[in-house]
Every structure is written in C-alpha cells, then in structure tokens.
Amino acid sequence: MVPRRRGRRPWHRTRAYRLVRTAAVAAVLVTVGVQCGGSDGTPAGTASGGDRAVSAAARTPPRPLPRSRATTLRVPSLGIQAPIVGLGLGPGRELETPPLDRPKVVGWYEDGPSPGERGTAIAVGHRDTKTGPAVFAGLAHVARGSRIEARRADGRTAVYTVDRVKVFDKAGFPDKEVYGPRGRPELRVLTCGGFFDRRTGYTSNVVVFAHLTATR
Template sequence: MAVPPSPPTDGDTPPAEPGGRTQAWVMSAVACTVLAMSLMGGNDEPSDNAGPPPSTRSAVSAPPAGQPASKHLPRSRPLRLLIPKISVDAPFTDLSIGPSGQLEPPPAGDTNLVGWHAEGASPGETGTAIIAGHVDTTTSAAVFVRLGELEKGDIFHVDRADGRRATFEVDDVETFDKDDFPDERVYGDSAQAEVRLITCAGDYDRSVRDYTDNLVVFAHLR
C-alpha cells in the first residue's frame, strides 16, 4: 500500500477538537490501480454530469434469477448532504485520484464541505458512492465531527442536480485500523445503490503525522 498523505496540520501540531481530542480527515491509502478499479461503479444512463469513460467503469452484476432489480436513480451530481440526526447540511465538491494514487481530500479551509469521488457512482446510482469529509481542522471541528453518532436505521439525504432527493438508511457504522483497512468491503462495487461516508478516527500518531483509524458509515438507498 502507498504511504498515506499527511493530514492538514501546521508542522507537527495536530488539529484541535472540542474537548481536547484531536483528529483530522484522511482516507485509507491504496494503490492507484486498485483504488481506481474498486471505486468505479454505476450505470450508463443519461445524466446531467459526465461520468468516467465506460471503459473505466466496472460492470455491475445482474440480480439472481427471480429477484427484482435493485432500486436506483439515474446518474446525477450531488449538491447537498443532509444528516438531520447530527445537524449536517453541507454542499459537495468533486474529489479525484491525485498523482500519489490516493483520493484527494476536500479543501481543509472549509469546515462545512463534503466531497464525493466524481469518477465513481453518484449517490443514488447503482454502485458504491464515496462521500468523505473532515472531522476537524487545525482551527475547529468540521462537518463529520459527529459522524460516529450514527447508528443502524438512521436516515440521511442527498439533494441532487436532477431535482431529486436520494434518501439513505444506515446499515452499519464501523471503525477500521488503517493498517488493516478492508479496501474491497468499503470501496468494492455493488449491484445495489449504496453510499460510504468516510472520515478519520482513532489517535493522532505524531511520528507519522497521521491518525490511526478510519470511520466508515455503510448505507443503502431507500
């Protein structure tokens, strides 16, 4: 695995979080080819924003015989993430794979901003949509500071450019050690319309200027 990027800090000083605990967002790093393959998803329906070329988007398997096709929406750019339980109401920015082969984080200067992997599935589209956000910055708490409060059955929404609101139900909330991050489980393609909400968790390791864990919320389209 590639070496993960350093979190946004001033020198070796970790960002401050209310209550004295320190965290910053950083996604588990994976090699460019693995990440690019595992994040691709969705269908080829007409959309209001272009997805990656068809040759780079992984195929989604059909449901077993006798089972109905999964519920999904056509591709559309997400505009706003709303999680009522933890008071999140944030706009989206596009995220892409950087030169290091890792998904680049949202800009650290805006504490109320989430990013989505714009070359993968859009939220509500068949496949696994990836949404990431900072838990805090060098100056204050950020958009996903309360993400760990979500539980199975909680509801959140994504407002989309096509005027539709995609509603998701939380299936699970888990924390993973970055040294044992389940890439395929988190990023792998799906025959359903699913979302992963990702931020950092665990302790800040000054020796590597990074955090020990990632928090992942697994959810499906209702």
C-alpha cells in the same frame, strides 16, 4: 472540543487513498492508511421515528437513479447539512479531499456512482482541522437506521439508510468490504477517527455503511 495540535498533518495526508475501477464499474478505494482509532463496533443509539419510518417504507427497493452530480449532504440526526464538492484523483492516483480552508464541506468521488446510482458511492469529510471540529466531527455516533440524504443537481434526492458504522484500524483496513462493488445503490461515508499521533496521524477510519431506501 479539539485540542490545538501544532504542526499536525491533516488526516488525509497521513494515509493516501488510492482508487481503481472494477469490472462492475464501481469505485474501489484502496487505503494505504488513514489512521483512525481504537475499537471496532457499531455505536449505540436508536433511530428517530422519522428514520424508522423510512426504513419500514423501504422494504421494496427503489429504482436506481440516473447519473446526476451531488450537491448537498444531509444527516438529520446529527444536524449536518453541508455542500458537496466533487473530488477526483491527484497525480499520485490518491483521492483528493475537501479543502482544509473549507472544513464544513463534504467531498464526493465524481468518478464513482452519483447519489442513487447503482454501485458503491463514496463521500469523505474532515473530522477536524487546526481551527476546530469539521463537518464529520460526530460521524461515529450516527445510529443504525438513520437517514443520509444526498441532493442532486437535477433536483432529486437520494435517501440512504445507515446499516452499520465501523471503526477500522489502519493496519487491517478491509478494502473489499468497504469499497467493493454492490448490485444495489450503496453509500460509504468516511472520516478519520481514533487516536491522533503527531508523527503518524490518526490510527483508524470511521466508515458508515448505508444503502438506498427512497428517492424523491
């Protein structure tokens, strides 16, 4: 349950995300601070049998997919099935975020890789709003080995497997580790976390690291 916070600033306004393109045509997101919380570690939990099967079957990496717009994101272990909206950059080169009046949608950075493409793709969503929990309220509890499925406009689905979940304090956010280019298709899913301060917003970022293990 999320307590009411009068006059609170949404997490994405308290610390701007800045994006630059790398030589490897990967999007590197440079945080100027998205406040989200306390400890730095991987949440406890075990993957479901279906998730373990995907991991075992993915020892031979699938071929990267060609470009196609993201449409839906599913995280079966958390009961998440959400529409995706494309995000770009605002006038100040900050990453746009999903509309506050649509707290159950996920944003996908359109100038980065699309689902299943080679490189580091970026998806973001709200943890909560003034009206209550949002799409990624439980993101910090996703277990290693869980599936994240990104449906595409061409009808195909990119299936990612969670490698780890980290909570990074805003003061020491590792931009290169999170957003740096990779030689294989990977996904970062972000939301805010930690403690909320009415003046400065959240204290840390929740970051899910995943890589492509199947396509269908």
